[in-house]
Amino acid sequence: MKTPVLDQIIDRPQRPAAKERKKPRRSLERFLEEEIHTDSGLFSFKGHEPLLFIVRLIERLIVDRVCDARVAIAKAEQIGFSTLAIGVALWAVAELGYNVGYFFPDDKMASEFGAARFNPTIERSLFLAGRMKDAGVDRGVLKELGDGKYLYLKGLNTLKGAIANPQDLQLLDEFDKIPANVARWTKGRMTHSKLRLAIRFSAPYADGAGIHKSFDDGSQRRFLVKCMACGRADICLEESFPDCMQVFNGTWVRVCPECHKKLDIVGKGEWVATHPEREKDGLYSFRISAISLGAIDANLIMKDYLGAVESGDPDEMAIFDRSKRAFPNAGAMQPIGDVELRRMERDYVLKLARTSHPIFFGVDAGNACWFWAEEFLPDGTRRLVWAEKMNSDSWVERVTTLIEKLQPRFGVIDKKPLLTDSRKLAYRFPKNVALLDFANNHELTMVEEQLVEEDTIGGAQNPRGPKYLCVKFDRDAALAKFCAESTHPDHGLLLPNERSRTMQLVGDHLKNLRKVPKKSAAGNELHRFIDGVENHFGMAGMSAVLARLVAPSIQPFAFFPIDDAIDIAGDDDFRDLGRGGFV
Numbered sequence: 001m002k003t004p005v006l007d008q009i010i011d012r013p014q015r016p017a018a019k020e021r022k023k024p025r026r027s028l029e030r031f032l033e034e035e036i037h038t039d040s041g042l043f044s045f046k047g048h049e050p051l052l053f054i055v056r057l058i059e060r061l062i063v064d065r066v067c068d069a070r071v072a073i074a075k076a077e078q079i080g081f082s083t084l085a086i087g088v089a090l091w092a093v094a095e096l097g098y099n100v101g102y103f104f105p106d107d108k109m110a111s112e113f114g115a116a117r118f119n120p121t122i123e124r125s126l127f128l129a130g131r132m133k134d135a136g137v138d139r140g141v142l143k144e145l146g147d148g149k150y151l152y153l154k155g156l157n158t159l160k161g162a163i164a165n166p167q168d169l170q171l172l173d174e175f176d177k178i179p180a181n182v183a184r185w186t187k188g189r190m191t192h193s194k195l196r197l198a199i200r201f202s203a204p205y206a207d208g209a210g211i212h213k214s215f216d217d218g219s220q221r222r223f224l225v226k227c228m229a230c231g232r233a234d235i236c237l238e239e240s241f242p243d244c245m246q247v248f249n250g251t252w253v254r255v256c257p258e259c260h261k262k263l264d265i266v267g268k269g270e271w272v273a274t275h276p277e278r279e280k281d282g283l284y285s286f287r288i289s290a291i292s293l294g295a296i297d298a299n300l301i302m303k304d305y306l307g308a309v310e311s312g313d314p315d316e317m318a319i320f321d322r323s324k325r326a327f328p329n330a331g332a333m334q335p336i337g338d339v340e341l342r343r344m345e346r347d348y349v350l351k352l353a354r355t356s357h358p359i360f361f362g363v364d365a366g367n368a369c370w371f372w373a374e375e376f377l378p379d380g381t382r383r384l385v386w387a388e389k390m391n392s393d394s395w396v397e398r399v400t401t402l403i404e405k406l407q408p409r410f411g412v413i414d415k416k417p418l419l420t421d422s423r424k425l426a427y428r429f430p431k432n433v434a435l436l437d438f439a440n441n442h443e444l445t446m447v448e449e450q451l452v453e454e455d456t457i458g459g460a461q462n463p464r465g466p467k468y469l470c471v472k473f474d475r476d477a478a479l480a481k482f483c484a485e486s487t488h489p490d491h492g493l494l495l496p497n498e499r500s501r502t503m504q505l506v507g508d509h510l511k512n513l514r515k516v517p518k519k520s521a522a523g524n525e526l527h528r529f530i531d532g533v534e535n536h537f538g539m540a541g542m543s544a545v546l547a548r549l550v551a552p553s554i555q556p557f558a559f560f561p562i563d564d565a566i567d568i569a570g571d572d573d574f575r576d577l578g579r580g581g582f583v
């Protein structure tokens with residue numbers, strides 16, 4: 001492997017003068033090889049050569065005190081990275097006197113990892129065992145390694161898990177299982193440090209979230225191999241898989257996908273950044289697959305891969321992608337990912353105009369409002385015609401304008417949280433708008449509702465104002481329906497391939513229609529669509545699908561200026577709307 005040119009990638013103006021830097025007695029590399037014992041002997045870079053570059057980078061960031069750097073590592077599983085991370089944590093405490101936080105998604109994982117991994121590592125090293133103090137040990141998760149410097153092993157399932165102790169360096173293991181708000185919050189624990197280095201690592205779970213988003217936001221270093229036979233220089237094994245695997249004499253080996261000659265992945269590989277400029281801002285990111293590590297037997301990789309292919313189960317392939325290729329693949333837990341989005345793209349642009357086929361729209365309302373309108377083609381294909389983010393102060397007027405321009409057959413708008421505004425739109429377009437109210441386990445239904453006011457004296461419930469339509473449905477069922485329709489192989493959703501900010505957000509939001517396991521009241525594990533993420537266009541698109549499903553089959557367009565809306569309450573035609581062709 002080429003010698004890494006670290007001076008070029010660590011180049012920051014706030015670097016302290018040499019005398020202010022902390023000098024370790026031993027380099028991190030030597031410390032790992034001398035003090036970190038694994039079950040099969042001392043730690044070694046043999047077969048794990050690509051990790052050496054990352055180790056040297058982390059060492060330089062710490063020794064040179066490059067403040068506020070972040071190293072994000074999207075990694076395959078079972079590649080020895082945890083051993084390395086343990087070594088980094090112990091080296092920083094024992095050799096440099098930093099306070100280190102090693103975080104897990106929850107306390108149980110933290111104490112189990114402490115008992116199974118940290119304790120034996122310390123006990124097997126005379127140096128570390130000798131520095132270990134018994135004082136202040138908290139359920140085996142707090143370790144003092146001399147001079148009042150601490151290593152904290154903590155779970156982040158509750159915010160209080162990380163409150164008490166200031167830290168200089170944080171390692172966040174299983175980063176994809178740590179809730180985003182908690183991961184952001186941990187940074188506050190390093191406010192008083194002069195180092196403030198965060199190292200996050202995880203197998204990537206979902207596309208566009210967690211460690212994969214951190215990888216995307218960073219320098220995106222990939223391990224590229226050069227083929228000495230044909231000269232191709234940019235072979236990324238996990239990307240060209242399975243074309244980079246071939247059988248020779250009954251055994252699988254890594255080959256050039258171009259000329260199929262054997263590759264020298266140790267001697268001819270190097271880390272190449274897609275966005276090297278981001279390293280000046282301290283945003284380093286790496287992707288390490290099992291395929292680029294010589295220690296991982298190619299036969300075992302292919303056994304797993306062929307097993308996943310044979311099973312035909314997308315979740316089996318998802319596990320393979322995450323654990324061996326270090327590719328995000330949430331399987332059925334993330335119905336819409338980059339692959340699905342590319343498949344939806346067609347050559348057209350969004351246009352604010354009527355179309356020859358009926359248009360249905362949906363609005364996700366909140367701090368901002370998100371509008372989605374789609375054309376429904378005769379073969380069942382849906383085509384996005386307009387998407388817009390709008391200010392919630394002026395959204396009623398803006399949605400009115402969009403409805404007048406698009407002349408949709410029907411639309412569904414969130415009833416909450418902007419209840420008064422949403423009702424205004426329902427009054428204004430009584431034949432073409434219904435409000436949406438999620439109800440757990442509820443069948444898809446549309447009912448008539450009316451504002452009810454309670455008397456201040458006596459407490460009588462008085463209906464007031466015109467009636468409006470309200471759709472009730474289970475949130476998970478609605479999102480599942482939207483995702484299934486959108487990814488249908490023959491008549492799925494179509495999106496314009498324009499590279500606009502709006503389409504970027506549409507893609508990001510669709511990818512965020514992810515599911516997470518949740519325990520039901522009865523203790524069963526259910527998969528629920530995650531809440532509280534940036535998924536607004538996805539929610540609006542789901543409402544557009546509901547609008548089509550509940551819309552009466554023939555629906556003339558009708559607009560009532562808002563002041564006249566009150567008069568239509570007695571209109572028979574309006575009252576009949578609730579008995580159309582739906583449940």
Ligand SMILES: [Zn+2]
Pocket residue numbers: 227228229230231232256257258259260261
């Ligand atoms: Zn080649």
